[in-house]
Amino acid sequence: MLSVIKLEHTQEWDSLVKRFREYDVYYLSGYVKAFCHNGDGDAKLIYYEKDNIRAINVVMVRDIYQDKHFTSKISKDTYYDITTPYGYGGFLIQGNTTDEDLKQLEQEYCDYCREQGIVCEFARFHPIHRNGEKLKSMYEIKKLGNTVTINLLSEQQIWADLSSKNRNMIRKAKKAGVEIFWGRSPQLIEEFIPLYNRTMDKNHASEYYYFDQDFYHSMLYDLKYHADIFYASYENKIIAMSILLFANQQMNYHLSASDTNYRHLAPTNLLLYEAACWGHTNGYKTFHLGGGVGCKEDSLYQFKKSFHKDGETDYLVGKKIFDEKRYQELIKLRKIELLEKGMAVEEIKDQFEQSDYFPIYRV
Structure with missing residues (x-):
């Protein structure tokens, strides 16, 4: 029901995307290739199909090891986070979607992400298609502006x-x-x-x-x-x-x-x-x-x-944590680094509590 298409399979990628009425340029393989060259991560197309619904999500998979704060603290190819490619995107869902359909999609998606070592996701939803409004049961949704x-x-x-x-x-x-x-x-x-x-x-x-x-x-x-x-x-x-x-x-x-x-x-x-x-x-x-x-x-x-x-x-964004335990461990490692650099405990606490940045361990 859930499959993942890699960027080298350009024809299959774009064929699936163009089956969606609301697709935009941000979902096409040619768009995300430029941002792979830019070092934004490894692009994947998530495709889901079951009964009456189909869904796609384009993500950039980032190895957290490559973040300068974690290179010496965690192993390569172990933990990842994902984000929408530069611009707009997020899940596009097509069909007669019920609450139960969304729950099943979320379950399969979360299972896949945990199996792959993906800790969390930051999604930037498409302002014209307002797809974020349809995904409030899957993500913590916030309006950033207009x-x-x-x-x-x-x-x-x-x-x-x-x-x-x-x-x-x-x-x-x-x-x-x-x-x-x-x-x-x-x-x-x-x-x-x-x-x-x-x-x-x-x-x-x-x-x-x-x-x-x-x-x-x-x-x-x-x-x-x-x-x-x-x-x-x-x-x-x-x-x-x-x-x-x-x-x-x-x-x-x-x-x-x-x-x-x-x-x-x-x-x-x-x-x-x-x-x-x-x-x-x-x-x-x-x-x-x-x-x-x-x-x-x-x-x-x-x-x-x-x-x-x-x-x-x-303009809506979505936050989602797939592995709360790993997420908190990464925050702890980041706080320890700041302590070792001489930052005061209260200052660290304020930085993490007052910032809206997500994932916070990358701040």
Whole structure:
């Protein structure tokens, strides 16, 4: 009833995913390959089928031994935790699902995870499909914030949903001579990488967000039919770029970069507007922009919200512990490490009690 597909079985993986009405690009093998190259873990597709229901979940399996806090404390290939690949996902369930069906799915899933030495899972649910709301019996669900989705019903609707300030910025960009193009050549990737890295520098991003050449190579070739690079050009110079993903009538804003020297021309405003219109023309129904940094309603979030005043969607995450005993043992090992480094007992206690980070032993 429950089977696990490895990433090398690409055809079987994608065939199963595409049997689900609500699948998005985040579930496809080509998407997760890039994050395997990035060192995020070993990708697996969990597939479940019984009677009237089918379910899938894409996870990155991480050997806890590889975490710098545990390399000298536990053995390799012993304990793992799993997480949703960068972006959104979580279980998609299709069919006439009863409470009993969910219990059986949960039981088989938990049994499998314990057998594999998987201690816990952190899931980032899909804001558009709201699959987290259906899984409250399986996970400890929490809302982290909001994301923004543009409705691609028509170009008239796209324009009407913009804030008045955003409409003015788009007019300004057009009047200044900013033009929007798109493609997916290696040359565009080579243009994107330094511009993106400079954007990350400006935003003081963590090391994780500086992707290597293998990552971008995978984005270009493994997502051949599911990714495009949109870019804004001014006086024959590229001043803003975005990698957009799409599958199954859904578009997603993935990675973005811009030259701060041209911010006054509002190139990203025009880029996203033109991309939304392109999406409508090509049969897409939604364009998900994501949320703010750290799920906050910051300036980035307000910028995205200016594309759809009423387009807020809940962003839910789920926590699940499969092996409580091992989970507590890992916390204990982490606390001992902090004590050995000279941190006070009360300070350690406060750090673990006040943090929402999961799994807490990785904090």
